[in-house]
């Protein structure tokens with residue numbers, strides 16, 4: 124009989140072996156808590172203004188390490204995901220600019236916005 | 250067969266019919282949310298200082314109605330419980346003075362601290 | 376007793392809210408989607424629910440990673456649209472029904488669901504967009520919501536998400552609680568989220584209409600097939616965020632075994648999300 | 659696999675913490691209580707747990723009525739004593755074990771427990787006082803905790819509390835998770851709260867030693883008798899706050915059907931609370 128642990132591991136293994144996918148489990152949730160917390164803080168308009176006024180200082184205030192701060196300043200979304208960013212919290216950084224989820228999708232795919240939109244629209248045929 | 254609702258109501262009825270007991274269920278949780286929220290706020294030392302400096306103003310800031318504010322100013326613990334206060338949140342008001350849970354117990358019983366302690370100590374015989 | 380009069384399920388996407396709030400619903404990009412919502416609005420208007428239970432997930436408005444509840448049920452007198460990072464939606468506040476909510480909470484905890492109970496809660500696009508689709512006019516416009524609401528949130532942001540099987544059972548328990556309510560309220564459940572989409576990683580933009588159509592085909596007649604799929608399979612076939620489809624299973628669990636599909640709409644895509652919608656009544 | 663090496667159960671009362679932190683444990687009022695803790699400290703020292711799971715309830719430090727979880731499991735790297743209103747206790751920080759905590763969380767959600775997952779959490783007297791009793795010296799003094807910890811909180815402040823039956827099952831599920839952990843850690847569970855006490859209302863100060871003794875007598879050989887009691891009965895017999903005894907049932911659920919009582923202590927009273935303590939190992 125398959126053990127409970129085997130079931131859990133098998134379930135996670137499916138998501139973990141998907142290309143370009145980063146299962147947001149406990150391991151990732153711990154990876155860069157500070158980055159996600161900084162993103163969450165931007166739900167407050169006053170914090171968005173403070174971030175805009177001094178992005179680097181704001182990142183330091185939330186305890187981001189230098190590498191992560193550089194990713195934020197560069198709006199390197201795929202880099203932030205690799206570094207433990209959760210899309211819903213880093214999206215709040217994007218919203219300050221403002222960028223849409225399509226911009227984030229395009230950059231993560233290494234595509235121009237136009238090409239990424241074409242890719243999305245191509246699903247209409249399927 | 251007893252329905253789920255009957256079971257729930259029977260269970261609550263036991264606690265609701267106990268003398269001097271106020272089952273802290275949804276009904277009571279709604280009754281005076283502002284009072285409990287004000288009590289909760291006193292877990293921050295800065296808020297305790299603000300409360301001490303201007304108790305009435307602090308209560309108003311948290312939206313307490315006049316009757317509840319009067320209970321707070323008078324340290325009328327049983328009155329606060331009757332008005333929807335939860336003991337763990339109003340205890341934070343007491344801690345500002347500071348009073349102990351024995352003071353709150355005595356006042357709720359209508360006893361002096363000495364008599365209430367004697368009542369507690371009498372259990373040692375049982 | 377109160378009565379479950381019907382279920383609507385729909386995807387929730389921030390940009391659908393933006394399209395409604397900025398008058399873009401007749402725009403060529405959005406028109407096919409919004410045209411498809413018309414019959415659902417008629418369905419909901421005819422249901423005329425007194426209470427709408429909205430099963431949704433929070434996306435970082437009220438829930439951060441410091442404290443993630445699996446299931447939450449709210450019992451506040453009012454809920455407002457919160458600021459997710461691009462300002463709150465300019466829509467009326469939602470009126471709650473604390474008495475009904477507390478009844479639900481008591482009956483769900485008694486059935487061994489380990490809820491988080493809210494007395495204060497703001498709601499995000501996961502809640503407000505489906506409400507606008509269901510109750511608003513062509514462009515989501517509305518002066519006042521014609522229903523009281525109960526927000527029920529389900530963890531979809533941090534693994535472990537609740538299993539599909541658990542979500543279905545949660546719906547069954549909600550139904551028992553509705554049936555036990557000593558009023559005559561008409562209750563609708565709005566199941567939200569999905570369908571296939573992925574927002575994070577190099578796979579962002581992934582959709583899979585074939586899986587979504589299978590899900591829609593099985594939803595009414597054969598939900599067991601959907602409950603038996605592991606979460607990993609949802610993430611594989613519907614995308615990392617497409618696992619939100621577990622919230623449709625909460626709504627399905629609340630219905631009879633036999634149900635009728637009244638209406639279905641499927642549109643690829645609303646931004647990165649394959650947008651599905653279904654209207655169902657008990658047979 | 660990890661091993662459950664033993665269970666200690668104990669009441670938790672703020673004033674016990676105050677007595678320890680202000681050097682009153684030899685005071686005539688407190689001495690009989692602290693004398694009784696000695697053998698429990700020996701028991702815990704011999705168990706030498708690598709990990710201690712502390713089942714406790716928050717009393718308004720981290721949990722307010724805006725958002726009350728039924729069950730929470732924490733996975734933080736560190737936990738500190740928080741300020742409940744009279745300043746934090748001056749004790750060392752507690753080291754967590756995130757890997758073990760996440761294992762527990764995954765195995766509990768898979769067993770259909772609808773947890774709240776914490777990555778940040780301060781702990782209150784419900785947690786710190788039992789830890790000082792178990793691991794500290796005569797007056798609770800300690801330079802560093804000799805164990806990693808996992809805080810598990812249970813709603814005891816707002817009805818509906820989880821049923822005694824559900825708490826016992828929660829313990830059973832925790833045990834399965836411990837047994838499945840691929841390490842060699844020695845795990846202790848600290849079940850806290852109770853025994854009879856009531857803090858609110860004209861009935862404040864109520865205690866009932868006869869009920870507490872019955873509970874202690876049945877705890878090892880016949881927990882079913884305790885699980886079958888409704889919550890209302892706990893409130894009647896043990897007081898509105900005495901219903902915290904459900905947390906002892908979580909600890910009991912994690913043990914074998916057959917267990918041995920190694921030590922028991924019962925003292926009336928610590929302030930308003932009848933203070934009980936038990937040490938148990940699997941038979």
Ligand SMILES: [Fe+3]
Nearest residue numbers: 387501568619
């Ligand atoms: Fe979503």
Ligand SMILES: [Fe+3]
Nearest residue numbers: 670784851902
């Ligand atoms: Fe307690």
